[in-house]
Amino acid sequence: GNSVTQMEGPVTLSEEAFLTINCTYTATGYPSLFWYVQYPGEGLQLLLKATKADDKGSNKGFEATYRKETTSFHLEKGSVQVSDSAVYFCALSDRDTGRRALTFGSGTRLQVQP
């Protein structure tokens, strides 16, 4: 079956530091990949997505590249801000199986200190 593995948190960084959150996946088909962000007390918001190999999703300074050869979709940002403190979820959907629901990783909490 499908699965998503994320690095455990919390990840604690100082403002303006470089961020990487690792995500690897296992899928039976050819998935689409997503990063969602959850701010305290809120629902999940789509941060970025990629639908095919070598695609790069980007939004708000965050980037992730779909690497089929390493089955990875690592999230990066060059300079984090305090406002980026949140929980980040990597997820996939598997179009080949017709499954439209998402499979999520366990989430990684990011704490950015001023």
Added chain:
Amino acid sequence: DAEITQSPRHKITETGRQVTLACHQTWNHNNMFWYRQDLGHGLRLIHYSYGVQDTNKGEVSDGYSVSRSNTEDLPLTLESAASSQTSVYFCASSRDNYEQYFGPGTRLTVT
């Protein structure tokens, strides 16, 4: 603006009671989903629907049911609430491009 709403936002109930959580979306999306969020597990799929009168079980469906009588609503019912169902519940919807939009969540406590 189109949106997805959940109610109530917070609920405390007793073991054994029936509870229904509401989810309403105004995007006219065909697909709707219920997930639960627990520490260390991320979000896990409870039930989902691809259209009116269509419902399907997810990975953690035991003790839950849904019905889809129109496009906008997918209520989630806990038939007999158990302490193991204390969680935060999220509803989501999507068109067929697999990008899902999430509601604000319902925090349910079963005592």
